[in-house]
Amino acid sequence: MGQRVAGKVAVVVGAGQTPGQTAGNGRATAVLLAREGAAVLAADRDLAAAQDTVAEIEAEGGKALAVQADVTDEDAVAAMLATCVERFGRIDILHNNVGVSIAGGDAPITEIEADAFARVTAINLQGMVLTCKHAIPVMREQGGGVITNISSIAANINYPYIAYRTSKAGVVTMTEHIAIRNAEYGIRANAILPGLMDTPMAIENRVGLGGATREQVIAERNSHVPLRNKMGTAWDVAHAALFLASDEASFITGVALAVDGGQSLAVG
Template identity: 70%
Template sequence: MTSVTRKLEGRTVVVVGGGQTPGQTAGNGRAAAITYAEAGAKVLVGDRDLDAANDTVKAILDAGGEAWAATVDVTDESSIVELIGTARQMWNRIDVLHNNVGVSLAGGDAVITDIDAEAFNRVIDINLTGMVLTCKHVIPIMREQGGGVIISIGSLASMIDYPYIAYKTSKAGVVAMTQNIAIRHAPEGIRANAILPGLMDTPMAIENRVGLGGKTREQVIAERNSHVPLRGRMGTAWDVARAALFLASDDAQFITGVALPVDGGQSLAVG
């Protein structure tokens, strides 16, 4: 983590999925919430695990930032409505919505010939439908206030050879959703962009793969590192967070509808 200038001084941010699964490194949602707060934003951290959200908030408060925790289940529209309502009640505006929800193997994902319909629907509900519904309830607020920024975390898996059908399909949907919002709500001053993380050293990416096929943590990390052209090592959640901060800030005021790979050049490694 490196310090950032206070590009979001006084602005309000809702991070959906701002806790994280247990692990040895920072997750994308937690890193984003901390980075937004460090940049001067007031941050509402939503997560299905309130303890995980509170851990993120504690890190922000300990560093002198402003943050609050809330429970949200993105598979329950009423829970989303409650989260967004909390933010509006607190601030009367939402400047940035950061969508950071995603599940793959932990949701039962598989290759297409092995996928179970229930597992496929579960992954789609979490990864895509939840983001659609969150945007549904934030866009009217942003329209009323004269603009805002929506950042949704997709995945490089939507662009490359990735075996698990539900994750790939859902994350491709995140890009399509982002483009739809960007063009239809541009006249209202709402910018929408997606970030496509490549291979990242995050708890969700690593912990769910340790033990698969008997692989150790070191083997999982080494294998993932081997696919990254830039210095031969994975990125971190802080790389994603810094990209999100750029897109949320006025530095990106003329950027909308973009799907930005943060991947160490992996998307270029073809042939």
């Protein structure tokens, strides 16, 4: 157990994960924040997945509580954050990790269905707007806080699916808006832009597409990463999130931090 966020209270939205062979970004972040001393409210649409994250945290001696919340339901979002204040007394860290692409029906712009575009945007962007809407008043009242939103380098590169790219670009702009409008209250807001990661959501949704095996999916994704030709893991995202949430980043706000092994630099 470390002390980089000791005594802090963290809400990790999307703290469960898709079943798979590796850790997901939300679970890894929740576990790492707890290891470093934070009390964690682990929220997820799938309560069982959030409870699995809490069980992992508690097995290591950490403090955590699982709650069910769908970020497209504003009443559920408000209740989630009210539960955190009721149980732990404050909200120091809000980590927004929820996102969907292929599983939400995303497609190229010439093929996208209106309902799919609305669904992906509601989850990826509107959901973060709602969590921030209800967390910021708490943070203002207590004199500060940290918000970290998970975007994607898909916002900046040749990514084929319109809803995911558009919504993740919106996350960056939203984060900048929150940062400048809330600096006077001592609230910092930053975005993390993961690149190609070896997580269940990224891998499992692609296995079988066009007949691809898991090994082929992994090899193809690895080939696009300049740094050692190997994808990152959820722990790379979690360590970036821990840094941004800690006092070590106390003068950092409004940044979009790429965690991508150099992929966003590979132009052409």
